[in-house]
Amino acid sequence: MGQESSAPVEAPSHEQLAKELALKFAERCFTPLEIFSFKDVFKSLSDHEQHVHYLKEETIARFLEIPDILGVSPVLFHLVSHVGAFPFLQDAPAVLGAEQMVVVITIMTKRYERVLARGAADRRKLLFRSMAVYDRKQSGLSEDQWRPAAKAPSGSSADQMEENSDEDDSGDGLVLEAFDYLDYAKFFKQQDSPSLHGALVPADNLRKLIMLLLLTAPLDAQESLSVYSDRMSGTALTSLRSTAECVLAAFSDVERTPGIKFSRFNSVIPSSMPFLFDGFTPLFEHFLFSKYLDFHKHIDETKNVPPIVEVAQPLLQDKASIMNLDVLSQLSFFIPGTSLFRRLRLLYSGDDDGFSMGSFETKVFNWRAPTILLVRGTRLLANISHRITASESAFLSALPPKRFRNGTDDENETLTFGLYIGQPWKHTNRECFGGEDTLLFQLEPIHDVFRASTLNKDYVTYTKPSASTSHAGISFGCPPPQNTQTYRRSSTIALGTVSLVLDGSFEFGCFTHDYTSRGGAFQPSAVRNFDFQERFEIESLEVWGCGGDEEAKHQAERWAWEAREAEARRRINLGTGDIEADRALLEMAGLIGQNRSGGSMM
Known part of the structure; x- marks a missing residue:
């Protein structure tokens, strides 16, 4: 009996495999109604040539209502057309047909996680590749500007480490897992993905994208970007650009470096802005909602009744000096937006309530949910011509003499x-x-986040002035003040390695980043790997409560109880000399008796 030789199995073409991946994504990552809606949307938007239907840049920008003034449409289209080539990144840019758009929506909305186990790091690398440029002409940079990206002898060990990090092309796990998912890994293990060496994301492109992400951060899946059109002009647009500059500063010194390398991109995002790209999810989910399926609209039309227009609750109910919509979006880059948008209440404002610890305590201490403290000030000048006031001199004399450089120039x-x-x-x-979820951060002029350590738990201290405390005020990352006799009080504040101190009068503050020492309650910066210190005069101080109606109700009840207690004490006229009569009055007021001591209601 002869044996038949098995013919070798041929690898499918890139086109066949990309189509198969799109079909599997459609089946596993979307509901039938979403796919029906997508097909309807794509059909209504697509152009066609020689029986090929596809989406153009201006079509996508118009459908998503991307504001022209941002100039971000070409940047977004470059990103999308490269993601659309997945998993064959070397074939980018892709023509954005229906299959390619299914892949784009799956990845941009993170729905791929339903079938592929690879996580944020792999998606981050894919997004970097999709935004990066690999040659000078494509980047729009001059030859001198482009030179830092060219392969050349490095000037320092740090430069060499960054070069080596950028040359490391391992970790394309999302691509390999997609081939595994399709049972074709044996054919495509050695795919030629674009090298990261020499790849830069131009700073101006990232700036435009950050502005868009600040806008889309609070977006709902069926909410139009045009809702925020008032942020696209005048002082609101200036504020948006200023906030984007602060975020961009975490990636690059745009005056010295024209673009962002992968090593920087990959270290800054997970540490300082892990939710930066979350705004892509509601934006690209717009493709999953067809106007044809607006059932409420059709029901209202049959009844000849105008459609019901729901008035959305404002993203930020209260107004203050520091917090605005742009700062709110910036916070959502590292604090989940579900805790922020339409959830914040202004508890304390120094501008309105007075810059005092007593006022701070009255307004803030009764809130039983997370809070966000914001403080803004002007850097204290170190030059000789600067005239120092008595209060400034007293604050500076309380700081340790060791002084680092400023955090920025x-x-x-x-x-x-x-x-x-x-x-x-x-x-x-x-x-x-x-707790370990405590975050210390800087928003301006550079975005930076300092996460809590699990070893040192000196997170927050609140110390009111007294004869037994060394220094009054609020501090973050500093050891608790020692209760000592007056004559033995320390003359200097014990600063933590990464710490923020506000003095008891809320006039001055000091932020310290002792990168060399380490070991503090907060981890050092992933953005600035050097020692620095910021001494500043406080201009605004705010505390915002994260929560809803239940937290506000509890706080109001607590305030009302404290007001009643204070009024009861004020009305009682003691000191008659009749102890029994005085006791009877206290019992009538409910301040003593029935296991009450006249203290708090806890």
Whole structure:
């Protein structure tokens, strides 16, 4: 008996495999209604040539209502047309037909996670490749500007480390897993993905994309970007651009470096803005909602009744000096938006309530949900000509003499810092308070986040002035103040390695980043790997409560109880000399008796 020789199995073409992946994504990552809607939307938008239906740049921009003034449409189309080539990245840019758009929507909305196990790191690398340029002409940069990206001897060990990091093309796990998912991994293990060496994301492109992501951060899947058209002109547009510059500063010094390398991109995003690209999800889910399936509209038309227009609750209900819609979106890059948008309430504002610890305590301590503290100020000048006031001199003398350089170069910059704390505020006795979800951060002039350490838990201290405390005020990342005798009080504040200190009068603040020492309650920066310190005069101080109606109700009840207690004490006229009569009055007021001591209601 002869044996038949098995014929070798031929690898499918790129086109066949890309189509098969799109079909599997459609089946596993979308509902039938979503696919029906997508087909209807694509049919209504697509152009066609020689029986090929596809979407053009201006069509996508018009459908998603991308504001022209941002100039981001070419950047977004470049990104999308490269993602559309997945998993054959070397074939980019892709013609955006129906199959390619299914792949785009699956990846941009993170629905791929339903079938592929690879996570954020692999998607981040894919997005970088899709935004990057690989030659000078494509980047629009001059030869001198492009030179840093060329392969050349590095000037320092740090430069060499960054070059080596950028040359590391391992970790294209999302591509390999897609081939595995299709059972064709044996044919495509050695795909020639574009090298990361020499790849840059032009700073101006990333700036435009950040502005778009600041706009889309609060977006709902069926909400139009035109809802935020008022942010596209005048001072609102200036504020949006300013916020985008602060975020961009975390990636690159645009005055010195024309683009962002992968090593920088890959270190900054997970540490300082892990939710940066979340705004892509509702934006690209627009393709899954067909106007044809607006059932409410058709029902209203049959009844000859005008459609019901729902008035959306504002993203930010209260107004203050620091917090605005752009800062709110910036916060959502590292704090989940579900805790922020339409959830914040202004608890304390120094402008309105007074810059005092007593006022701060009255307004903030009764909130039983997470809070966000924001403080903005002007950097204290170090030059000789600067006239120092008595209060400034007293604050500076309380700081340790060791002084680092400024965190950024501009001497006259405005500085904005903040803290997210998940626990209620309280007085500091022997131990600090706060949990491992506490975040210390800077928003202006550079975006930076300092996450809580799990070893050192000196997160937050709140110390009111008294004869037994060394220094009053609020501090983050500093050891708790020691209760000592007056004559033995320390003359200097004990600063943590990564810490923020606000003095007891809320006049001055000091942020310290002792990168060399490390070991503090907050982790050092992934953006700035050097020692720096910012000393500033406080201009605005705000605390915002994260929560809903239940938290506000609890706080209001607590305030009302405290007001009644204070009024009861004010009305009682003691000191008659009749102890029994005085006791009877206190019992009538409900301040003593029935296991009450006259203290708090806890």
